[in-house]
Amino acid sequence: MSRPVQALLTRLEEIVGGARVLTDPEALATRQVDHLRPSAIIQPADAAQTAEVLRFAAGEKLALVPCGGGTKLGIGAPPERYDLALDLSRMNHVLAYDPRDLTLGVEPGMRIENLLRTLSEQKQFLPLAVPFSDRATIGGIVAANSSSPLRHSYGGVRDYCLGMEFVTGEGVISKGGGRVVKNVTGYDLHKLLIGSLGTLAVITRVNFRTFPLPPAQGTFVASFSDAEPAFSFCHAVGESVLAPQIIEVADPGTAHLLFSAETPARIEPQQWSVIITAAGQSSVVDRHARELGRMASAADAIELVPLTDKETSSILARIREFPRLILEAAPAAAIFRIGVLPTAMPFLLGQLSKLAAQNHLDLATLTRASGIVFAAFLPKEENTAPSADLAKAANEVFHACGKPEISASAMLEWCPAEVKRAVGNVWGPPRKDFALMQRVKNVFDPQNVLSPGRFAGGI
Amino acid sequence: MQPKLIRELVALLGPKAVLSQPEDLMLYEYDGSVELGAPECIVLPSSTREVAEIARLARLYATPLVGRGAGTGLSGGAIARNGGIVIVFSRMNRILEIDGANQRAVVQPGVVNLDLSRAVEHLGLYFAPDPSSQKSCTIGGNVAENSGGPHTLAYGVTTNHVTGLELVLSDGEVVRIGGKTVETLGYDLDGLFVGSEGTLALVTEITVRLSRKPEAVKTLLAVYETLDDTTESVVDITVRAITPAACEMLDGFTLRAVEDFVHAGFPKDCAAVLLIEVEGLTEAVEAQAAEITEVCRLHHAREVRVARDDRERDLLWKGRKNAFGALGRLSPMYYVQDGVIPRTRLPETLRCITEVACKYDLQIGNIFHAGDGNLHPLILFDERDRAQFERVIAAGNEIMKHCIAVGGALTGEHGVGMEKNELMPLMFTPDDLALMQRVRAAFNPTGLLNPGKVLPLGKGCGEIRVLPPPASASTPA
Numbered sequence: 001m002s003r004p005v006q007a008l009l010t011r012l013e014e015i016v017g018g019a020r021v022l023t024d025p026e027a028l029a030t031r032q033v034d035h036l037r038p039s040a041i042i043q044p045a046d047a048a049q050t051a052e053v054l055r056f057a058a059g060e061k062l063a064l065v066p067c068g069g070g071t072k073l074g075i076g077a078p079p080e081r082y083d084l085a086l087d088l089s090r091m092n093h094v095l096a097y098d099p100r101d102l103t104l105g106v107e108p109g110m111r112i113e114n115l116l117r118t119l120s121e122q123k124q125f126l127p128l129a130v131p132f133s134d135r136a137t138i139g140g141i142v143a144a145n146s147s148s149p150l151r152h153s154y155g156g157v158r159d160y161c162l163g164m165e166f167v168t169g170e171g172v173i174s175k176g177g178g179r180v181v182k183n184v185t186g187y188d189l190h191k192l193l194i195g196s197l198g199t200l201a202v203i204t205r206v207n208f209r210t211f212p213l214p215p216a217q218g219t220f221v222a223s224f225s226d227a228e229p230a231f232s233f234c235h236a237v238g239e240s241v242l243a244p245q246i247i248e249v250a251d252p253g254t255a256h257l258l259f260s261a262e263t264p265a266r267i268e269p270q271q272w273s274v275i276i277t278a279a280g281q282s283s284v285v286d287r288h289a290r291e292l293g294r295m296a297s298a299a300d301a302i303e304l305v306p307l308t309d310k311e312t313s314s315i316l317a318r319i320r321e322f323p324r325l326i327l328e329a330a331p332a333a334a335i336f337r338i339g340v341l342p343t344a345m346p347f348l349l350g351q352l353s354k355l356a357a358q359n360h361l362d363l364a365t366l367t368r369a370s371g372i373v374f375a376a377f378l379p380k381e382e383n384t385a386p387s388a389d390l391a392k393a394a395n396e397v398f399h400a401c402g403k404p405e406i407s408a409s410a411m412l413e414w415c416p417a418e419v420k421r422a423v424g425n426v427w428g429p430p431r432k433d434f435a436l437m438q439r440v441k442n443v444f445d446p447q448n449v450l451s452p453g454r455f456a457g458g459i
Numbered sequence: 460m461q462p463k464l465i466r467e468l469v470a471l472l473g474p475k476a477v478l479s480q481p482e483d484l485m486l487y488e489y490d491g492s493v494e495l496g497a498p499e500c501i502v503l504p505s506s507t508r509e510v511a512e513i514a515r516l517a518r519l520y521a522t523p524l525v526g527r528g529a530g531t532g533l534s535g536g537a538i539a540r541n542g543g544i545v546i547v548f549s550r551m552n553r554i555l556e557i558d559g560a561n562q563r564a565v566v567q568p569g570v571v572n573l574d575l576s577r578a579v580e581h582l583g584l585y586f587a588p589d590p591s592s593q594k595s596c597t598i599g600g601n602v603a604e605n606s607g608g609p610h611t612l613a614y615g616v617t618t619n620h621v622t623g624l625e626l627v628l629s630d631g632e633v634v635r636i637g638g639k640t641v642e643t644l645g646y647d648l649d650g651l652f653v654g655s656e657g658t659l660a661l662v663t664e665i666t667v668r669l670s671r672k673p674e675a676v677k678t679l680l681a682v683y684e685t686l687d688d689t690t691e692s693v694v695d696i697t698v699r700a701i702t703p704a705a706c707e708m709l710d711g712f713t714l715r716a717v718e719d720f721v722h723a724g725f726p727k728d729c730a731a732v733l734l735i736e737v738e739g740l741t742e743a744v745e746a747q748a749a750e751i752t753e754v755c756r757l758h759h760a761r762e763v764r765v766a767r768d769d770r771e772r773d774l775l776w777k778g779r780k781n782a783f784g785a786l787g788r789l790s791p792m793y794y795v796q797d798g799v800i801p802r803t804r805l806p807e808t809l810r811c812i813t814e815v816a817c818k819y820d821l822q823i824g825n826i827f828h829a830g831d832g833n834l835h836p837l838i839l840f841d842e843r844d845r846a847q848f849e850r851v852i853a854a855g856n857e858i859m860k861h862c863i864a865v866g867g868a869l870t871g872e873h874g875v876g877m878e879k880n881e882l883m884p885l886m887f888t889p890d891d892l893a894l895m896q897r898v899r900a901a902f903n904p905t906g907l908l909n910p911g912k913v914l915p916l917g918k919g920c921g922e923i924r925v926l927p928p929p930a931s932a933s934t935p936a
Contacts, residue, residue, distance in 0.1 A: 437645050
């Protein structure tokens with residue numbers, strides 16, 4: 001901070017109120033990003049206060065990181081500068097919910113858990129089965145474009161987010177999109193904020209379309225001796241008329257995590273597992289049960305096990321919390337998020353497995369069959385200083401993903417700060433379109449106030 | 460236009476691919492909207508490299524550059540409002556790749572929408588956005604306008620089906636954004652460029668997601684004696700959270716015109732019909748069709764008919780998709796709007812449109828994508844009657860203001876273009892518009908890409924102002 005800190009804090013207190021500027025070390029530790037601590041946490045009450053804070057920060061050349069539940073602050077490159085944490089958790093209200101219209105407007109600090117509870121009272125939901133679901137907030141989920149297994153049937157955030165209100169890096173309240181389910185008016189500026197990690201603007205309202213909860217649901221686990229038949233099975237399901245809600249593939253390492261605690265004794269966790277959920281009328285679920293059984297045998301599955309409701313909720317919760325389970329088991333793990341075409345998945349997973357072995361690391365992968373692989377590299381227990389091995393593996397992953405036969409889009413989503421430093425760039429090698437992203441950044445945040453340096457291309 | 464520019468374009472593209480005779484230019488001065496604007500030159504490139512060279516020349520000569528597909532747009536997006544070059548993509552009409560296993564296709568912008576679905580039909584796939592003009596409109600145009608169609612109710616508009624683009628920027632640089640995978644790194648540039656109406660870049664290649672054809676389809680026709688019963692049925696279907704693949708409404712006036720034209724089997728003596736389609740697994744379709752039938756009956760539908768076979772189904776859709784043409788037979792011109800309202804506000808909105816028609820003494824036909832609240836009131840008029848035309852515009856604006864007042868949007872699928880750009884302040888604040896203007900300036904700094912579109916002209920927005928040619932461009936004279 002350029003001016004004496006106290007003078008700055010006094011001005012911020014005038015904007016948000018004295019009790020809403022926190023400086024005690026314990027609080028600051030919760031908003032730490034890659035060992036960097038802010039000088040203060042600012043808790044605005046609304047978009048107007050947020051705008052005033054941002055105008056002030058821009059004037060004082062302060063760097064500010066927006067946050068909610070603080071569950072995803074580790075994602076992205078380490079910030080170049082970090083003066084203030086802009087904590088949006090006070091902005092936690094549903095602003096408009098019209099269950100009859102299946103539309104919703106919500107503040108960024110609302111916890112997803114609370115929002116889903118409100119929606120379920122109307123037998124509705126949002127397809128956001130995302131990690132850290134007890135603390136994650138809407139703003140953070142959208143800004144990190146958190147991945148949900150329900151993407152398979154409902155698309156990503158960009159497909160059901162109708163519009164947003166936000167505050168730019170210059171402190172201007174602005175918006176993109178709208179509140180109705182169909183709308184192509186003006187540039188879709190709100191889409192730019194999805195996955196932008198708080199580098200373009202501070203989200204102050206998100207409008208969604210909501211979905212009816214399906215009347216019935218059934219989950220099935222098919223086990224395979226190898227990756228190849230598991231993916232052939234997924235492909236066959238994809239080419240069929242069936243329309244499952246979720247298709248996930250767990251390698252043996254992940255299956256072990258998913259099925260360990262309350263493992264249904266019937267499932268053998270040492271295998272490749274394909275987890276499929278069907279939803280809709282009960283006749284639709286029954287049809288899936290019949291045909292999946294037939295397809296699984298045709299694909300040489302060891303078995304196809306239907307889960308009870310209790311087992312289903314336990315396993316879907318574990319799938320949802322995959323990164324968290326990994327990080328709790330191995331805090332030093334490095335978890336990649338890789339966008340890849342379904343036909344390239346078996347080869348990619350084979351390459352990843354080789355890289356892990358070569359670098360003395362364990363590997364656990366969870367694959368969304370529609371095209372996202374989460375690959376966690378875990379140091380072996382005896383390895384007390386794994387950073388170098390992890391960094392070497394990470395760079396090899398980026399290299400492998402760049403190969404034409406894989407051409408995947410990889411990001412190192414979760415890893416310790418030391419590994420980030422050793423890898424050099426969690427966003428992988430530079431791409432030509434990063435220059436276009438820089439132009440967007442210059443429009444939204446010309447002073448580089450918001451999360452400087454955290455994003456792809458050094459943004 | 461400077462003769463030297465035309466000579467350079469001819470040298471680049473060959474004489475057959477550059478049109479500048481008045482009779483040629485006339486063919487490109489209109490599109491599907493009520494707008495007009497005369498271009499000074501038409502170019503028909505055949506490759507990305509040529510498009511890039513054209514962009515460089517346009518910049519060098521400070522000449523506007525307007526992209527155009529089939530010219531079916533309904534908001535004036537493809538019209539050369541300030542003259543200049545119209546770049547027609549009809550020769551760039553190749554499907555470059557079909558990747559059935561990954562449900563992707565890579566196409567050039569001039570590929571006709573329905574041709575792509577036909578090309579992948581044998582794989583059990585199709586391209587979901589289905590504008591009524593899908594037999595002639597191009598995918599490049601769909602990308603520019605972020606087009607929709609009846610089935611967007613369940614499947615979304617164009618932006619939900621595009622994963623990657625090749626762009627030619629205003630200075631001629633070629634850049635790829637997005638890709639084939641469901642996720643790529645960084646900001647969602649596809650989301651920004653799809654629907655930017657040719658004002659940010661020219662699109663020369665499009666990677667699209669293909670959808671799997673459903674096992675079963677059922678098309679229902681519900682016939683009503685009153686408009687209120689019709690709209691209340693739509694509200695109830697929405698409230699019960701039934702999501703049909705399409706839910707279209709045609710009022711009696713429109714129906715009679717359609718039936719006389721297409722002979723689709725629509726009843727001519729009713730107040731309105733709903734054309735509802737459900738798709739998916741046989742079991743799901745049966746259940747949904749039964750539920751919808753129950754709702755329609757509850758709201759006094761006189762008849763709920765299920766299309767017996769593909770022929771009857773195709774005929775009903777032919778009637779719907781030719782509705783604009785049918786009304787066109789009743790009057791020299793029509794003005795079609797594209798406002799969106801929250802779906803539960805349909806009954807009051809339809810009453811508002813009826814009142815507006817009465818107040819301005821106009822005939823309005825109503826063809827709605829009712830299921831997602833996307834209205835297409837079609838106002839009939841004779842352009843030779845200036846006083847009547849002014850009433851048409853006033854009536855249109857009044858309907859639009861109602862849409863915004865109930866929390867809706869200016870356009871659901873036709874785009875803003877030069878038709879609604881001055882209405883943008885109804886929906887967006889000056890700060891919102893200033894940010895959009897700055898985004899445009901970041902990619903289109905000279906303002907030469909499709910000038911006069913999307914944003915209001917207003918003072919100081921730099922719309923028509925163009926940069927003088929750079930010093931090195933002293934050669935053109």
